[in-house]
Amino acid sequence: MIRRFAVPIAIAVTVVVFVVFFLLLGGAGLPVQLGVPAAAAAIAAVGAYLMLAGTARQAEADTYQAEAQAKVASVRRILRQITTSGSRIRDAELRADLDRACQVVPELLDRIAETDPNSLYSSASRLEGHVQSLQGLVEQYADIERNPDYYTDAPRLLTDGRAAVERFDEFAIESIRLVNSGDMAEYRANLDTVAPPKIPKLEG
Numbered sequence: 001m002i003r004r005f006a007v008p009i010a011i012a013v014t015v016v017v018f019v020v021f022f023l024l025l026g027g028a029g030l031p032v033q034l035g036v037p038a039a040a041a042a043i044a045a046v047g048a049y050l051m052l053a054g055t056a057r058q059a060e061a062d063t064y065q066a067e068a069q070a071k072v073a074s075v076r077r078i079l080r081q082i083t084t085s086g087s088r089i090r091d092a093e094l095r096a097d098l099d100r101a102c103q104v105v106p107e108l109l110d111r112i113a114e115t116d117p118n119s120l121y122s123s124a125s126r127l128e129g130h131v132q133s134l135q136g137l138v139e140q141y142a143d144i145e146r147n148p149d150y151y152t153d154a155p156r157l158l159t160d161g162r163a164a165v166e167r168f169d170e171f172a173i174e175s176i177r178l179v180n181s182g183d184m185a186e187y188r189a190n191l192d193t194v195a196p197p198k199i200p201k202l203e204g
Helices: 003-024 030-086 092-115 117-146 154-181 184-192
Strands: none
Touching (some): 030 117, 092 117, 092 154, 154 184
């Protein structure tokens, strides 16, 4: 917004500075009366423009960081919900996989913020979709465990659910290893492998 008005403001500053210096040097010779105000006005205009442009860039950077942190907060909130839902699952090994994934994903985001902050928003957005899908799966898995008679082929559904959680856990561990090694290109490719459709929806 500020950047849009940088040029008009710089022009206004030029006019004001020129007029002020012109009036102050009213008793000087014409070359001085015109030359000094012109030079001062040019310097003021360039300074004003650079300052406003820099402010606009900083504002954009601040907005990006705020939006990225909001996405990170959303991912953390969903992970807390997954931990709560997972505590109702009877399968101890599956709970352990969930707990580990819920610890690794926030650490992954922290490390991305340190190593590649410009990709934090996109990573958090993608992970938000993944963990939302995982949350739905975990809630339904717990319900199938409690009420297997309500579902057709409950054992198969539970097997599919376990496989999905294990894959997500492996994805989280592999992702943080890739980020630690600095292989961000491979990390982004890995991020594509656990898109929500890859985590099967448990249907009765």
